[in-house]
Amino acid sequence: AQSVTQLGSHVSVSEGALVLLRCNYSSSVPPYLFWYVQYPNQGLQLLLKYTSAATLVKGINGFEAEFKKSETSFHLTKPSAHMSDAAEYFCAVSHPGGSYIPTFGRGTSLIVHP
């Protein structure tokens, strides 16, 4: 079985501050990991994904995430938050060679203050 846990349903940062959204996974085999973003009134959009190549993955809009097997984590970071980053962020896990259906976390709402 696979699962993800997103710590913190809401994260609040000031514009220009570091963004850190936490995701821990549970998987019986090396996983594929994803971060999706959902802007208001829009669908989920893929930010980045880890598929067993480089452990540091760069995505769109300046986001990146690092796969740490020892910590079973895949935290999402961005050095400097913009107001436009305010959105809901979802971490997801799937299995190579297994079910291609991703298992999602509950989501973290990122709030950016001016």
Place this chain on the structure above:
Amino acid sequence: EPEVTQTPSHQVTQMGQEVILRCVPISNHLYFYWYRQILGQKVEFLVSFYNNEISEKSEIFDDQFSVERPDGSNFTLKIRSTKLEDSAMYFCASSERSSGSDEQFFGPGTRLTVL
């Protein structure tokens, strides 16, 4: 840029009524999915569809639910005899292939409210 569209954006219905949620996947995609998210909870997989048949479904997807691709563009989710607990955001998604690393493209969702 191609995108998945869903209609309506918000559907209000009375308990016991049937609803049909509609999706138009990206035109060259072959795999289609429905997910739901109850307020404050996880995004949950409901069903996947390929070659005009269900390829995988979750335990949530019981006899109350059905999916159909009635023509070459639409992909629908029918919920019969809606219950209060069916109130959720329903997302449609599509992908070119079905490997574990392939990106699924999501629509903006339909918010279903059952009264």
